[in-house]
Amino acid sequence: MNTLIKIAWRSLWRNRRRTILTASTVVFAMVLALFMRSMQFGSYNQMIQAGVNQVGDLQVHDTGYWANQSIDRAFFYNNELGDSLKSLPFVKSFLPKLETFSLASYGTQTKGVLVTGTDPILETKQTNLAGKIIKGKYLTSDDNGVLIGDKLAEFLKISIGDSLVLIGQGYQGITAYGIFPIKGIFHLPSLEMNSQLIYMSLQNTQEFVYPYREGLLTGISVFLKDPSQLEQAKQQIQTKLGKNYEVISWKTILSDMLQTIEVDNVSGQIMLMILYIIAAFGIFSTVLMMTMEKRKQYAVMVSIGMQRTKLIMVSIVETFIVAIIGVIVGLIIITPILIYLNMNPIPITGDMAQMYLEFNIEPVIPFSLQPGIFIYQTLIILGLSLLSALYPIIYLARFNVLNAFRH
Amino acid sequence: MSIIKAEGIYKTYNETNVPVNALNGVDLKIEQGEFTAIVGPSGSGKTTLLNIIGGLDLPTKGNIFIENTNLNELSSRQLIDFRLRHIGFVFQAYNLIPVLTAKENTEFIMVLQKVPKKEREQKAMELLNAVGIGDKADHRPGQLSGGQQQRVAVARALASQPRYIIADEPTANLDSRSTHELLDMMAEMNKKYNTTFIFSTHDQRVMDKAKRIVTLDDGKITSDETFQR
Numbered sequence A: 001m002n003t004l005i006k007i008a009w010r011s012l013w014r015n016r017r018r019t020i021l022t023a024s025t026v027v028f029a030m031v032l033a034l035f036m037r038s039m040q041f042g043s044y045n046q047m048i049q050a051g052v053n054q055v056g057d058l059q060v061h062d063t064g065y066w067a068n069q070s071i072d073r074a075f076f077y078n079n080e081l082g083d084s085l086k087s088l089p090f091v092k093s094f095l096p097k098l099e100t101f102s103l104a105s106y107g108t109q110t111k112g113v114l115v116t117g118t119d120p121i122l123e124t125k126q127t128n129l130a131g132k133i134i135k136g137k138y139l140t141s142d143d144n145g146v147l148i149g150d151k152l153a154e155f156l157k158i159s160i161g162d163s164l165v166l167i168g169q170g171y172q173g174i175t176a177y178g179i180f181p182i183k184g185i186f187h188l189p190s191l192e193m194n195s196q197l198i199y200m201s202l203q204n205t206q207e208f209v210y211p212y213r214e215g216l217l218t219g220i221s222v223f224l225k226d227p228s229q230l231e232q233a234k235q236q237i238q239t240k241l242g243k244n245y246e247v248i249s250w251k252t253i254l255s256d257m258l259q260t261i262e263v264d265n266v267s268g269q270i271m272l273m274i275l276y277i278i279a280a281f282g283i284f285s286t287v288l289m290m291t292m293e294k295r296k297q298y299a300v301m302v303s304i305g306m307q308r309t310k311l312i313m314v315s316i317v318e319t320f321i322v323a324i325i326g327v328i329v330g331l332i333i334i335t336p337i338l339i340y341l342n343m344n345p346i347p348i349t350g351d352m353a354q355m356y357l358e359f360n361i362e363p364v365i366p367f368s369l370q371p372g373i374f375i376y377q378t379l380i381i382l383g384l385s386l387l388s389a390l391y392p393i394i395y396l397a398r399f400n401v402l403n404a405f406r407h
Numbered sequence B: 001m002s003i004i005k006a007e008g009i010y011k012t013y014n015e016t017n018v019p020v021n022a023l024n025g026v027d028l029k030i031e032q033g034e035f036t037a038i039v040g041p042s043g044s045g046k047t048t049l050l051n052i053i054g055g056l057d058l059p060t061k062g063n064i065f066i067e068n069t070n071l072n073e074l075s076s077r078q079l080i081d082f083r084l085r086h087i088g089f090v091f092q093a094y095n096l097i098p099v100l101t102a103k104e105n106t107e108f109i110m111v112l113q114k115v116p117k118k119e120r121e122q123k124a125m126e127l128l129n130a131v132g133i134g135d136k137a138d139h140r141p142g143q144l145s146g147g148q149q150q151r152v153a154v155a156r157a158l159a160s161q162p163r164y165i166i167a168d169e170p171t172a173n174l175d176s177r178s179t180h181e182l183l184d185m186m187a188e189m190n191k192k193y194n195t196t197f198i199f200s201t202h203d204q205r206v207m208d209k210a211k212r213i214v215t216l217d218d219g220k221i222t223s224d225e226t227f228q229r
Helices: A002-014 A016-055 A079-087 A120-127 A150-156 A191-196 A202-209 A227-241 A255-293 A295-304 A308-343 A350-358 A371-388 A390-398 A401-406 B046-053 B076-086 B102-112 B117-130 B146-159 B176-193 B204-209
Strands: A058-062 A091-106 A109-118 A133-136 A146-149 A163-169 A175-186 A197-201 A219-224 A245-249 B004-013 B020-030 B035-039 B061-066 B087-090 B164-168 B196-201 B212-217 B220-226
Touching: A002 A016, A002 A308, A002 B102, A016 A120, A016 A255, A016 A308, A016 A371, A058 A227, A079 A091, A079 A219, A079 A227, A091 A120, A091 A150, A091 A202, A109 A120, A109 A150, A109 A163, A109 A191, A109 A202, A120 A197, A146 A150, A146 A191, A150 A175, A150 A191, A175 A202, A191 A197, A197 A202, A219 A227, A227 A245, A255 A295, A255 A308, A255 A371, A255 A390, A295 A308, A295 A401, A295 B076, A295 B087, A295 B102, A308 A371, A308 A390, A371 A390, B004 B046, B020 B046, B020 B220, B035 B046, B035 B176, B035 B204, B046 B164, B046 B196, B076 B087, B087 B146, B102 B117, B102 B146, B117 B146, B146 B164, B146 B176, B176 B196, B176 B204, B196 B204
Parallel strands: A109 A197, A146 A175, B035 B196, B035 B212, B087 B164, B164 B196
Antiparallel strands: A058 A219, A058 A245, A091 A109, A091 A163, A091 A219, A133 A175, A146 A197, A163 A175, B004 B020, B004 B061, B212 B220
16 A cells, blocks of 8 residues: 555656646635635624624514414513523523504604514613614613604604604504604614614503503513524423423524525535636646556556556545645645634725624624534545546546557 | 467457458467567567467457466456466566656565565565666666666566566667676576566567577467577
8 A cells, every 4th residue: 555655646746846736726726715615604604693683592482473473472571481591501691572563653644663672771782773873862771762763754754852653453452552752763774674663662662562461572582602502592492481482593583684695605606616616627637647648657557467446546546645735735825814814804994884884793804714614625625636536547447458558 | 288378369450440460370388487589570460469478468269378277268357466476577668667766666566466565675675686786776767777677677577476477579679788688687587587588579689599489470470499598
């Protein structure tokens, strides 16, 4: 075996320039692929993080609420429920919410809106809602005022200090109605949110929807200490809370965003495939030249008694060595760069930065250091090199010794 | 008992649309320890006969026996293994493995035979010394002259302890001095190890050393002479 490896190694370095060029192709592919993937996955993680900050890693609802989001599927918060969530070691915090649809009216204007009742302090901690106020003030915990989106305010022709009439369906058939002063106007990244959303303090919303009993909620957003334990946490919360509650992960809640990421990921994979093809052709052309160049040597080796399978092994080892060199050098070059960029993401400036901030995303291009990216790219490049070795494998298995001598 | 027995060997090539009969019914027996030259003009079938005797090619018709083994009946894998264990080759263009040193080239065949490392290293050096090139053991083929490379090729052929060595025009690329040295050395190996040598050649100097000369013409043996040298 040693002799075969020795032959493969020395054969490669017999034409040093060609080997270096081929390995460079692999290095180029590795560096570019890892840079691209690290940036892509970094951005995906950033998007997911922003989304999770908004909705929580998990949400607890009354069973069936997610499929049929009606106020009648709300539930009452109790200390037992709170204590159960607090007792779970992986729960970092939780944010109770009460959401309902209502009609909002001011003067002659009326529009359907989504009223979100939340704890203003916890809410802004997670979503920086206070930072989105463009007019007026943010809510306090026991505030009786409301926050409305700028587009909704524009439609209703309402401003700070004016009183907004809300009328809608309350819990269990009662009519929910009230007059609420406008405390602040916010601007969120989504036009839909700006033209439909109203924020109120949780207590105020509960009194609006069902004034007869405290603690009505449509859901509790749960934030985890370690988001990688999502599935495990989901199972444990579900077990702890029992059948009366359903536990939904952000993957279900943000399925649209996941789909967008998936589409983007596919376009990234197409780019990668082009890179892989370039790398594969780089390796293949070398392998092809080496095979053609050594036809006579192969013929001699088979003549004197070397089995074709051993020759094939030599050829595979040669290809593999080039790929390994390329992969290792590629990793040596790109890893420190990615570590640096992971610690110091590329800042985004101008309008783009503003857009990022509106989505509550830090205006930077982050880079991921997920080990999976490195492992996957390495395996793909090594796999491609083995694929390139298919030609010599087929040639060596079938070539005619005497014809090869004539060449 | 003959070491090689060729019976009614025909070989027809159909590479173009016109069939070419390279061998037309060759019968040949070669005994252990012979130093035989197969001679004849270009296209007479020397190389074809050598390829068939060497198990590199199979006859279109006829049988080739190496002692009791009919080469026609061996599979491709078995033929390779047979060559490894029983036949040595010396090629016109030396055909050493360019990335291995003289010693490693000599050892290579023993590596394939799975001879233990110490034993094969010792034997390789012994053979290189025997062919007069022990001091060049660590040189690669590119650092050796044609004559020196051919000596390494002979050492490599002997390393497998073959029943016979096939040498296809081994002196064609050598100068006069190297030719004489190589032939003397091969004659000595023939005597020392009783190894059977079968050459194909045009070279009168080789014929002068041969103990038997088989002449081929148009794929047939036209004469078969034995000499006392």
